[in-house]
Amino acid sequence: MTLEMRVIQTDEWDVWYDHLELAFGGVPESPAERELCKALTDTDRALGVWDGDGCVGSAGAFSFRLSVPGGAIVPAAGVTAVGVSPTHRRRGILTSLMRRQLDDIRAGGEPLAVLTASDPAIYGRFGYGTAAYALAVEIDTTRVRLSVPPGTDGIRLRLVDPRKALADCERVYAALVSSRPGMPARQPGWEELPLLDAPSMREGGSPLKCVVAEREDGEVVGYARYRVKADWDLTGSEGKVEVSDLDALDPVASAALWRYLFSIDLTWTVRAPRRPVDDPVLHLVSDIRRARTRLRDSLHVRLVDLPAALEARAYGAPVDVVVAVEDAFCPWNEGRWRLVADAGGAARCTRTAEPADLELSVRELGSAYLGGITLTSLAAAGLVRELRPGALTEASRAFAGDVAPWLPHSF
Template structure:
């Protein structure tokens, strides 16, 4: 990239009438395949045009990106504003010309102006975003359950009824249950109006031979109250010997109690004609790991999911809860958002207590990049582990253990769906 090339690329707001061309350039950046009309219509309705940007080479649009205005749960149960950075892409002709840096500069400046303390994204290529201060803050687990090789003992409960329902008709009740669970796990997103359609998206050409989406509800037999649900698709197949070898793909599964969660999993595993159940996005500490008779049979695989950046270090650290008392000075290195750089004194009396995080001239106890602070913010990655990789430096003996334990979360952070 030459200086002239970088200077030629500029960023401007998207005009509403430009959306189709803007989105088509994104499709080209991700390989060129055109999405089905249903999927395109959904994302058009969800796009916040006032937060969308166009990267231009002179007058020619060559890339773009934007943000969704989300709210996300953090340790301690607070739900904070977070900018969901999305739809970032450059045409193949303009790779490595500084366009992404120009775009991210404007995006993060806009996030700061909106007074959102956090920015989040899911990365198609995780190696790209670390230089902009994003750290891998939450992971997802995929499992493959061989139904006839594991058992899942669950006591029958006459007060619980399972009922098949139309996914669209059941959506309002499912969304109400989902909303009640948001504060209980860091990384969960509140679903703003319109986002309830996201988990219902079921484009026929993307099913891969699976059935249309199905929904099973777990309800209290007396009150009819919804206690849990699972949305899934199935595919019937047979071996050459004539044995059933069907598969079930779990789209999402939620429950208000452990007992209901276990019952829903037994329903999925015990279905007729089904040999294998797959789930592609579960928390890394999902209860299923402890429910099945043989955990090794699940073939669990981990992958990065949510990448997080602190846009306002002071506000972000003051707004989350801490597992134990902490009083330490963090020296934060932030080359991309220099307003964060410097020493911050983090002080909290522990769970449920007031927290402060203010600038200080006192000597630093720990030194770390804002990327590592983002990785540890939701409690899924410990500062001690990052220090073991040489990414956090301890300057005062004992400070690392104290701060690392304070940042811990009882449950692993988890992003329930992409954006």
């Protein structure tokens, strides 16, 4: 069998995407979802594997700009559309796609590659490490109350058509990006993603709704997008509030939005499936046991240009450490590197022949990169090895961040 891997032509997008839908179970997306995905696809970065005139493998990448510890916005390849047809599994197609894609990312000068995994067991062998988690919360509002900070009553809430509120919501989002690692700075077109509202996406819920939080001068300082899912039984209403987005610039706006979502008539549960693991609502609820939580892996990070990636972020404490890095898939990263960062966070990473202080794989380095996974926790699992006493604590403190990394939407 002769297979050909190449960048797709623009007029091949539909065939390429039909293959991707088949690889993910064969359920077609709504026309609105498909149209937006087509508009966002960079065909110059869309790889297809062809068997004759049929597409049997795919991988793509978005040109992202991602926040990292210290607030810098760093170029990153947002890996997407990875799939192999069920007729062509176990033939090395996925490995070939990952090889070509990482070579292209390196040639394009992006120090990082990131992805969300449909199956997280797949990507570790290609050097991706889980760097951020998402928190799903389901709160019983009949038993849970909120304690809100002083000033919350000074926030005005207003229901607005989601599209008419888009510019204000995007201003709030953009102001938050540099404050939390893992957030993509939205490029043109990506503002449409949160507004997708095809009936097939609602799962029995209402059309998308938006409430904005305003200060007394009318400035929008927060927003929430949500759906209400009505449900009834013999005892009455069993409605649920499904929260898709909630962003706020200060604690009082955040509290006002959560209080609003808790108080919607005929609803008794608030569900938010993708929140930061340090979401402030966890400190506002009266009974954390009635706020059922679940963690799920979210953003996976791969260092493509190791020294450039480590120099792009800031560090929480001074560090001078030599790390021996294993990276069989991208051997240009393999070897010993000296990382030096001062108290201001500026860093320098250079190759060295000095003895290693720590030993780890590029996968663990990716997990620690955004500051949410500590090197000490990875060492406790046997994934980081300390070769110089004290080096692990020094490096772990430097890599750790003040806020949890968070990816607010899929891609």
